[in-house]
Amino acid sequence: MFSFRALLLNHGYWLIFVYLAAVEAGVPIPADPMLLIMGALVGNGQYSFFYSALTAITAAMLGDYVWYHIGRKKGRSVLGLLCKLSLEPDICVRRTESAFTKGGAAALLFAKFVPGIGILSMAMCGITKMPRWRFLVADFAGSLLWSVTYLFLGRLFYKQVDEIIEWLGLFGRRAGLVVLALLSLYIAIKYLQRWWFLRNLRINRVTPQEVREWLEEHHPMTIVDLRHPSEVEQNGMKIPGALVLRPDELRSRSGEIPRDQEIILYCS
Numbered sequence: 001m002f003s004f005r006a007l008l009l010n011h012g013y014w015l016i017f018v019y020l021a022a023v024e025a026g027v028p029i030p031a032d033p034m035l036l037i038m039g040a041l042v043g044n045g046q047y048s049f050f051y052s053a054l055t056a057i058t059a060a061m062l063g064d065y066v067w068y069h070i071g072r073k074k075g076r077s078v079l080g081l082l083c084k085l086s087l088e089p090d091i092c093v094r095r096t097e098s099a100f101t102k103g104g105a106a107a108l109l110f111a112k113f114v115p116g117i118g119i120l121s122m123a124m125c126g127i128t129k130m131p132r133w134r135f136l137v138a139d140f141a142g143s144l145l146w147s148v149t150y151l152f153l154g155r156l157f158y159k160q161v162d163e164i165i166e167w168l169g170l171f172g173r174r175a176g177l178v179v180l181a182l183l184s185l186y187i188a189i190k191y192l193q194r195w196w197f198l199r200n201l202r203i204n205r206v207t208p209q210e211v212r213e214w215l216e217e218h219h220p221m222t223i224v225d226l227r228h229p230s231e232v233e234q235n236g237m238k239i240p241g242a243l244v245l246r247p248d249e250l251r252s253r254s255g256e257i258p259r260d261q262e263i264i265l266y267c268s
Contacts (some may be wrong), residue, residue, distance in 0.1 A: 002011070012038060014049050024063020026119060031112075033151050039154020040161035049151060056147035057140070060112070064122040064139050071126025076231070078123050084160035108138040112146040178236045211239075211264055224250075 009014060016038050023031040034054060071078050111121035125135045154161055214221055223242040225232065232238055243249045245253055247267075257263060 003041055006048075008037070008041060010042055013051060013055045015054050016052065020056055021063055024060060024067075024119065035147060035150035039156075040158035041154075042151065042152055043155040043158025043161075049155060052151055053147050056151070057143045060143040060147065061136075061139055063119075063178070064143070065120050065136075066084040066133075067122035068126040068130075068135055068139075071123035072129065073126070076127055076234070079120065106138070108135075108142040109145060111142055112243035113149075130160070133253040146151055206264060212263075220260070220261065222258050223264045223266070225258065226267035242266075 016027075018036060019034050020031055023029055023237075037050075038052050038056075041047050042052055067078075108121060108125070112118045122139070190210065210225070223239050225238050225242040225244045226244065226247050227244070228233075228236075229244060234245055238244065243256060245256075
């Protein structure tokens with residue numbers, strides 16, 4: 001019978017390494033709870049805080065460097081792949097690009113704390129040709145801050161974490177089924193959100209051919225290009241007359257959009 005307790009107590013370092021490596025590879029599972037559980041084991045005297053943090057940082061940085069290298073080699077095309085893997089396609093690229101516009105390498109300090117932008121941030125570093133030394137320094141600082149924060153919280157509240165683990169049955173004989181059920185529920189909820197978003201997108205969609213026909217017929221409409229300005233500049237092309245706005249500017253610059261016309265939004 002599978003015992004999650006035995007796995008944690010006997011192979012905790014390997015478990016956290018493999019689990020976090022899977023998260024960094026793109027498997028849509030949450031990483032933070034595992035760090036909290038490991039922190040609770042540290043609080044119970046089962047493991048070392050230092051070696052737990054070192055294991056977590058190593059796993060995170062190995063995965064991060066792989067995505068950095070892929071982004072450096074493949075360019076922006078890798079973002080399309082990552083958005084297909086992402087459970088939150090409506091925010092994945094936009095949130096990452098906004099963070100990099102404001103903070104640059106400093107954005108890596110907090111990238112792992114924000115759902116949906118961790119892996120994308122690493123790929124973005126490669127796409128923008130960030131120097132390797134700068135990426136490694138920033139990624140190390142971010143991985144250190146992230147892992148130490150959650151391990152410390154687990155260490156500090158280890159009694160409460162233990163109670164939650166016991167309540168969920170993660171130390172019982174059916175722990176494997178419980179873990180599988182929790183992960184399945186998490187993924188199902190995220191994919192349901194994704195399906196709902198894409199369904200609404202399809203309902204309100206207009207094809208490029210229809211837009212071209214309207215342009216040729218001088219149909220009154222306003223076209224808004226929602227791509228990030230850096231992407232527009234890098235691509236070098238946009239629909240003639242389109243208004244370039246970032247999604248977070250739609251409200252503040254809404255006065256530039258006529259109210260009596262069709263409004264067409266497009267992005268990558």
